[in-house]
Amino acid sequence: xxxxxxxxxxxxxxxxxxxxxxxxxxxxxxxxxxxxxxxxxxxxxxxxxxxxxxxxxxxxxxxxxxxxxxxxxxxxxxxxxxxxxxxxxxxxxxxxxxxxxxxxxxxxxxxxxxxxxxxxxxxxxxxxxxxxxxxxxxxxxxxxxxxxxxxxxxxxxxxxxxxxxxxxxxxxxxxxxxxxxxxxxxxxxxxxxxxxxxxxxxxxxxxxxxxxxxxxxxxxxxxxxxxxxxxxxxxxxxxxxxxxxxxxxxxxxxxxxxxxxxxxxxxxxxxxxxxxxxxxxxxxxxxxxxxxxxxxxxxxxxxxxxxxxxxxxxxxxxxxxxxxxxxxxxxxxxxxxxxxxxxxxxxxxxxxxxxxxxxxxxxxxxxxxxxxxxxxxxxxxxxxxxxxxxxxxxxxxxxxxxxxxxxxxxxxxx
Amino acid sequence: xxxxxxxxxxxxxxxxxxxxxxxxxxxxxxxxxxxxxxxxxxxxxxxxxxxxxxxxxxxxxxxxxxxxxxxxxxxxxxxxxxxxxxxxxxxxxxxxxxxxxxxxxxxxxxxxxxxxxxxxxxxxxxxxxxxxxxxxxxxxxxxxxxxxxxxxxxxxxxxxxxxxxxxxxxxxxxxxxxxxxxxxxxxxxxxxxxxxxxxxxxxxxxxxxxxxxxxxxxxxxxxxxxxxxxxxxxxxxxxxxxxxxxxxxxxxxxxxxxxxxxxxxxxxxxxxxxxxxxxxxxxxxxxxxxxxxxxxxxxxxxxxxxxxxxxxxxx
Numbered sequence: 022x023x024x025x026x027x028x029x030x031x032x033x034x035x036x037x038x039x040x041x042x043x044x045x046x047x048x049x050x051x052x053x054x055x056x057x058x059x060x061x062x063x064x065x066x067x068x069x070x071x072x073x074x075x076x077x078x079x080x081x082x083x084x085x086x087x088x089x090x091x092x093x094x095x096x097x098x099x100x101x102x103x104x105x106x107x108x109x110x111x112x113x114x115x116x117x118x119x120x121x122x123x124x125x126x127x128x129x130x131x132x133x134x135x136x137x138x139x140x141x142x143x144x145x146x147x148x149x150x151x152x153x154x155x156x157x158x159x160x161x162x163x164x165x166x167x168x169x170x171x172x173x174x175x176x177x178x179x180x181x182x183x184x185x186x187x188x189x190x191x192x193x194x195x196x197x198x199x200x201x202x203x204x205x206x207x208x209x210x211x212x213x214x215x216x217x218x219x220x221x222x223x224x225x226x227x228x229x230x231x232x233x234x235x236x237x238x239x240x241x242x243x244x245x246x247x248x249x250x251x252x253x254x255x256x257x258x259x260x261x262x263x264x265x266x267x268x269x270x271x272x273x274x275x276x277x278x279x280x281x282x283x284x285x286x287x288x289x290x291x292x293x294x295x296x297x298x299x300x301x302x303x304x305x306x307x308x309x310x311x312x313x314x315x316x317x318x319x320x321x322x323x324x325x326x327x328x329x330x331x332x333x334x335x336x337x338x339x340x341x342x343x344x345x346x347x348x349x350x351x352x353x354x355x356x357x358x359x360x361x362x363x364x365x366x367x368x369x370x371x372x373x374x375x376x377x378x379x380x381x382x383x384x385x386x387x388x389x390x391x392x393x394x395x396x397x398x399x400x401x402x403x404x405x406x407x408x409x410x411x412x413x414x415x416x417x418x419x420x421x422x423x424x425x426x427x428x429x430x431x432x433x434x435x
Numbered sequence: 436x437x438x439x440x441x442x443x444x445x446x447x448x449x450x451x452x453x454x455x456x457x458x459x460x461x462x463x464x465x466x467x468x469x470x471x472x473x474x475x476x477x478x479x480x481x482x483x484x485x486x487x488x489x490x491x492x493x494x495x496x497x498x499x500x501x502x503x504x505x506x507x508x509x510x511x512x513x514x515x516x517x518x519x520x521x522x523x524x525x526x527x528x529x530x531x532x533x534x535x536x537x538x539x540x541x542x543x544x545x546x547x548x549x550x551x552x553x554x555x556x557x558x559x560x561x562x563x564x565x566x567x568x569x570x571x572x573x574x575x576x577x578x579x580x581x582x583x584x585x586x587x588x589x590x591x592x593x594x595x596x597x598x599x600x601x602x603x604x605x606x607x608x609x610x611x612x613x614x615x616x617x618x619x620x621x622x623x624x625x626x627x628x629x630x631x632x633x634x635x636x637x638x639x640x641x642x643x644x645x646x647x648x649x650x651x652x653x654x655x656x657x658x659x660x661x662x663x664x665x666x667x668x669x670x671x672x673x674x675x676x677x678x679x680x681x682x683x684x685x686x687x688x689x690x691x692x693x694x695x696x697x698x699x700x701x702x703x704x705x706x707x708x709x710x711x712x713x714x715x716x717x718x719x720x721x722x723x724x725x726x727x728x729x730x731x732x733x734x735x736x737x738x739x740x741x742x743x744x745x746x747x748x749x750x
Contacts, residue, residue, distance in 0.1 A: 089614030096538055096611045099599035127731050129738030160597015160612065160620040164577075172577035172594045178713050179600050180576040181720065219735055227727040231720055238716040242570055242604045245703050257716055388603075 044206055048423070069411050076408020079401050080157060088160065093399040098389055100158075102398040102406050107154020109380040112186075112236060113260070114373070115147025116268030117275075118193050119229035126222040135291045136298055138200055138426050139279065140272050142417070145193040148186060150413045157405060178238045185232035192225045203431070204424040211430070233264040240383055248387035250329050250338040253320035256383070262316060266309045267376040269302050273369035279427050282418075287427035296362045303365035307353035310372060314346050334390060341382060345375025488567045492586035493632060494654035494686035495641065496661055497560055499698065500671055501648035504531065504545055504558035508640035508649060512543045512562075515628055515639035534699065537561060539613045542625040543640060548698050557691075559698045560640075560649070562625040563588060563609045564678060564685035566708070573710035574604035579622075586654065586686045587627035595622060606682055606704050627686075654686050661690050683708025 051057035083091045092101045121140035124130045156162040168174065168183040196218060202211035237260030244252050253259070276295055279287060321327070329335045349372035356364035385397055420426060510525035512518070519540045523530050531547035543562035550557050569588045572580035579595045582588050597620050602610045613620040628638035641651040650657060658679065665672040677695045678685040682704045689695070696702045 084617050087613070087615045087617040087620060092614075094599075094612075094614060096536060096602065097608055099602040099612060123731070127735045127738070129735070129742060158598075160599070161595065162597075164594070164596040167594055167596050168576045172579075174576040174578040176573040176710060176714075176717070177576045177578075177600070178716065179574065179598065181717065183576050223728060223731045223735070226731055227723060230727060231723055235716070238713055239600070241712045241716060242574055242709055243606075244705075244712065245606045245701055246603070 048204065048206075069415055072404075072411045073408045073415075076405045076411075079405050079408075082401075083157065083405075088158070091399065091401040091405065093396045093402070095396075097392055098395060098397075100384065102402040103154045103158035105381050105385045105398075106406050107158070107409065108151050109236060109384040110377050111147055111151035111154065113233060113264035113267040113376055113380065114271050115144045115151065116229060116233060116264040117141070117147070117271050118144025118196065118268075119225050120265055120268040121272060122196060122222040123226045126219050127226065132294070132301065133298055135294045135427075135429075136272060136276055138197070139275060139421075140268075141193060141196045142200070142420060142426050143271060143275050144268075145190070145197050146413055146417055148190050148193065150409055152186065152190065153412075154406070154409055157409075178235050178242070182232050182235050182239070185228045185235065189225060189228040189232065192221055192228065196221050196225065199430060200424045200426055215430075229264075230261060234258060234261040236260050237383075240388075243388065246389050246391075247383065248329070248334050248390045249324055249326040250321070250334060251383050251387045253324050255316060255320040255323065259313070259316055259320060262309060262313045263376050263379060266306055266313060267373055269306045269309065270369040270373040270376075273299055273302050273306075273366060274373065277366050279421070283421050283427060286421055288429055290429060291427045299362050299365050300357055300360060303353050303368070304357045306365075306369065306372060307350055307357060310346060310350040310353065314342065314350055317342050317346065334387065337382070337386070341375065341378050345371070345378055349375060488582070488684075489584040489586075490655060492584060492654055492686060493627070493651065494565070494586055494657050494688060495627065495638065496650040496652070496657040496688045496690070498648045498650070498664065499557060499559060499689060499691040499693075501646045502545070502558040502560065503646055503648075504528070504547055504556065505645060506530075506545055507643045507645060508560060509541075509543055509545060511639040511643035512625070513541075515631065516542060516626075518542065531556075535561075537563075537609055537611055537624065539611045539615075539623050541611075542623065546699070548693075550693055551697050552693070557693055557698060559700075561609075562640075562687070563627070564607055564687040565625075565627055566682055567684040567686065568708035568710050570604040570606060570682070570709035571601035571610055573713065574600040576600065583629065585629070585632055587629040587632065589626050589629050590622055590624070592619075592621045597621075604709065606701060606709060654688070657688055661688055665690060680706040682706075683711075 079091050088094055092103070094101050118141040121133060121137045125133050125137045152165075156165065159165065168180050169187060174180040195214065198214045199211045199218075202208070202214055234257035237256035237258075240247055240252070240256055241254065276299065280292065280295065330339065349368050352364060352368040352371065355361075356368055389395065506525045506528075509521075513521065513525070521541070531545075534546050535541075535544040537544060543560060545558050545560050548557045548559060549555070565582075565586055565588045567582070569580060569582055572578075572582055572588065575595075576598060577594045577596055579591045580588060580601060581591070597612070599612055599622075601622060602612060610622050610624045612622055628636070628640075631638055637651045638649075641649040650660065652660075658676065661676045665674055665676075671692055672690050673692065673694060675691075675695065677689040677691070677700055678687055681701075683706065689700070691698065
């Protein structure tokens, strides 16, 4: 045992030496700069570059003239698109790593193994860019570490969210690290990192359970401000269950994207298993959405808010839970019964929009519903959010093009 | 009771209380140390852990029936807190044409409403209500807000990260944020002139009010004064002290001649302190931390064993 450990270290040592000299030249920088730069000029890159540039300019304006210069945030309505989209939609959509990781590594559902690394990467980037949105939104973003280093607001749900997002970001980075280490060429270290994945996944599941529900719990504090159709003591569990649904739907959606845009980056096992995985995920999504719909009804009955159903907010509420929860649930059931991969894919987007509508309702539209005049967000905010999403896509593409994300790691266990 | 004398008395109590309390406290601590009664305290069984706050804390009482809408409290507040000059002069009555709210640089505003019965103007002063258990303080992830034993809810700009959850959390729409400041944007609200109270002085708005619509004093005394006024002039007042129980009780109290909802007061808050709404969730956190590892670890071992068994049967 001891000898094998020594050998492991020796190999990783010599690897590391070699890597330090050769690797950046071979992997990080292009062999032929001129050809590389010419290759960069594609319609996608030009558009993406323009969007990011506009966003950057607006972010600079925000940090010179204050938040008021780019957002429509007011003294009555302090939060806008950066939080409603970036945090309250971004985090549930990033439940991918937690859901698939738990299924594969903890519950031993090996059939989903081909998509798990991609799910973890999407989750990691989702959290990373949620934090980036938050950095744009915070009044003093340079104080982001304050809740971690000594200023403990232990009575605050947001304090819990801050800690968990930090810990979970670290956790997901470590979960994804085997792919990074394989790309860097540190294979021995990569194999070691692979050994702690079960532990990391369990830690990740605990953290996700808590902070996904904590995002809902943040609104427990505002019974007078959030519309009675959305305010319920069940908010934490509703947020957790719908985050699981969102995570599953995002995996279905992103898997389909890889089929179009990363044809040469995946192995046969990955592309060969996608249809079966999509159907399985569709079934899981149906199950989760049935639960979610049931919980929504229980919450409505508990709040005894039936009378509000006949008001404009009530119609909008019905659109959310019938149009974007019940209908996708039924479609998922039909699709999986008929083995229609196509319908599962369509329904995944449909259901995902439903979760996004829910988060916008709770954090923006149904919040402060009694105020006479409201403006939800400004166009400049929208452009910054668009730039953040675009950056995330570009970073995702950069990683999938280089690291083993949708292909198996060599000598991986099954 | 003569108004002037009443105010005088309250002020005297307010200024004297610090020393007396300190002496009492010092005596109590010495006594309990000598008597080893600290041990006894530890064994005391509480039926419920209800928080009633410092019984001697200060508060303010606004008598809406007295207010004449002169806005001198606004001017006094502006001066006492070194706030920026107002856009519209403090003696300009045109501001009453719309309902204003607190803003960055404006800790308090007076709004005009119409008496639903007589049509006469009724003026309402708006500022932080200094909740007994403030929602803003429980929302703040860095603990920048603090309920002082003296009563005022104060704020530490040095640790604020600018997340603005306090603004979302406040049921009274009070805290404001400096949206036009990129370098050091801070939360602003009324601090009940904590800097003056600490020196034994009375908050500026109460001093400047020419009709004694604003009274400063111990909250318990103010409640008694409010009850007396309602009792002595039942036709002048409605029988309610706003802030006595709202959202768990606030240290700024109001009595009025017209129902509070006609003056824009939120009347849907209930009597539960806001922080209790999230307390239950936060107390479930250790449960998840304790139970999930066992459940998930168990599931993992179960799945692993099952795989081994199925491998054995295959062989």
